Each structure stands twice: as C-alpha cells, then as structure tokens.
Amino acid sequence: MSVTYTHAEPSIADGRDYIALMKPRVMSLVVFTALVGLLIAPGHIHPVIGATALICIAVGAGAAGALNMWYDADIDARMRRTAARPIPTGRLTPGDALAFGITLAVGSVVVLGLLVNVVAAATLAVTIAFYVVVYTMWLKRSTPQNIVIGGAAGALPPVIGWAAVTGGFALEPVVLFLIIFFWTPPHFWALSLYRTEDYVRAGIPMLPVVSGAHETRRQILLYTFLLAPLGAAPWFLGYAGALYGVVALVAGGAMIALALRVRLKTEGDAPSKHLFAFSILYLFLLFAMLLVDRAVAAWGPFGPVAA
C-alpha cells in the first residue's frame, strides 16, 4: 500500500519578491502624500510618532498591494506589464502572498491605533479594505468606472496623515483627497490608452476597452478640466500661498495642454505616454509645493493669502 502526499512547492521567494509584492512605486507616492498631510496639519506631533504613522501607512499600502497581487494573479499573468510579478512567475505562492498581505494589513492598523490614534488607524483600515474589496475584488473586473471609484483608496493617505496629527478631519485634507481623486482617471486612462491590448487580453473592462479610445480621450480631457482648478484650490481657499497658486496654475495648464494633445492627436502613443509621465510629476509638484509653501510661510517673506 502506498500513500501519496501532494503539497505546494516550497517558496523560493527572497526579499526582492516580497518588496515587489508591496508595489514600492505606489507605496512611495502614498508615503509622500501622507507625509504632506501630516506636515501641513495644524498642531504638533512628536517626530517619533509621526515617523511611526508614516511607517504604518507605508506598510498598510504594501499590504493592500500584496492582497491586490494575490487576488489578481490570474489576470496579472496575462498582461505584459504585470506578468513578471512574483506570483505569476511562480516565485511566490498565492497562499504566501495572502498571509503576508493579511499580516501586514492587520499589523499596520493595530500598531497605528495603539501608537498614534484610533481615527488614523480606522481610516487606514478603510483605505486597505476599499482598495482590496471594493476596487480589486469588485470594481476592477466589472465596470469601466473601476479606477474612478477605486481611486478613492489612493486619495486617502493625506487624510490619514492629517488624522495622525489632529485625531480628526477637516476641509483641507478633503481638498487634497479630491485632487488625487480627480487626478487618478486622466493618469490611468492615459496609461490604458497605450496598454489597451493588455487589458483586452486580461478581460479587464477599462474605458478604452469598453467605450473605445475616442471616448477615453474625451473623458481624460473632461477630468483634466476639473483637475486643473482643483489643483489650485488650496490657494483659492487660503490654505496655501501665492507661490503654490502660481505653480498649481502653470502645472494645471500643462496638464490641460497635454490632455488636449491626447484628444486631438490620435495617431501614435506619444501623447498618452507624455500625459501619463507628466501626471506623476504634476501630483508630486503640487504636494511638494504645499510643503515648500508651509516652509516659506513659517520662515520666509511670503505668507499664505489668508494669513
């Protein structure tokens, strides 16, 4: 009599695979926007507590990325952009990724709640749950509005940073939330315009797949028209000084110009690629200028308009 046991092949994943699982590039943007929310919030936070909050937000973002890769391993394998991720390549088992993601998610929320405050921890928990359950499990495979609604998860980190300092919410972080929220569609639709074949192969109903390139270009322009004034809103509302306002208006104008080029010049991928690349710089510029503006307001000759 013989008994045959089957088991999953032991993992050969190393540190690089686990880092890749946490989507480090997305994580860096999350940490940066959370840092801005934390630094512009009124009040004082001890540097150690502030650093702890940022680490927890980074780990929470990594958890969301890991759980996303666990759930999406089947479609990642069919897309050129994601086929080299640790699970599709077989370096990491889905079970290991799931365990890693859940451990990081629970750990980051619990530590943030214990060491910083409960409001920030609850917001981080909502962010992770929204990204994994609402976006990844539900919207991504079911509607072309996936990245519009799902973008809320990526827009929450500055709100968490603000809550880490104040223990609550205010209009100012909500404006930052709205900037990222309206930035997400032009950013991802520009990418999806030149990766449409990937999305078709994976069966993801991105806007260019469902409604075509023409409609996508139109909606990119519409969202950019909303985004440009919203980017300058912190200045209009008196939360930031003229320096921020000028940079936001100029950069917003550049976003509109690039979106117009995407709308009018339909041949080739270059306009979409340029818009995608510049959109990252645009968001970085806005948030970096908020920091510069705060530093100038504190130590320099130009104060915020409302000050």
Added chain:
Amino acid sequence: MTITSAAMSEPAQEQKPAPLAPPPVEEGKMGIRLTEQQQRARRARSIAIALALGALVVLFYIVTLVKGPGVLVRPL
C-alpha cells in the same frame, strides 16, 4: 512523495508479531526535502521576520518612552 509500509508488502506467515511503532524509515527519506535555493530563501525569510519583530519591540519601547508613563491612560 511515497511512503511504503514494509509490513504490508511481505507475506504474513514470515512476519514476527506486528510492532506497535511504525516501521523504521530510512533516514532522509521522510518529509519535504528543500533544495539549496529553497533553504536559502527560507533562511532569509526567517531572518527578515526576526528583524521585523525586533524592530517592533524597539519601536514600542521608544514610543512608550516618548509618550511617558501615561501611555495607556488616554481618551479613545
């Protein structure tokens, strides 16, 4: 992986009374045998987990000092 019971494969009349313990298995044949790469990966993961737990201990210690003795006395 296949485990074969020696007691089941030999004629019954030639056997001594059945032992209570499972039949001896040649050393090194049981369980999952990891390749060198898998062993390296497992060792690296173990070290990473140890470092992460150590970092958490240090973090909680430092934050306890920062927050002072009243760390557990606070409004929720």
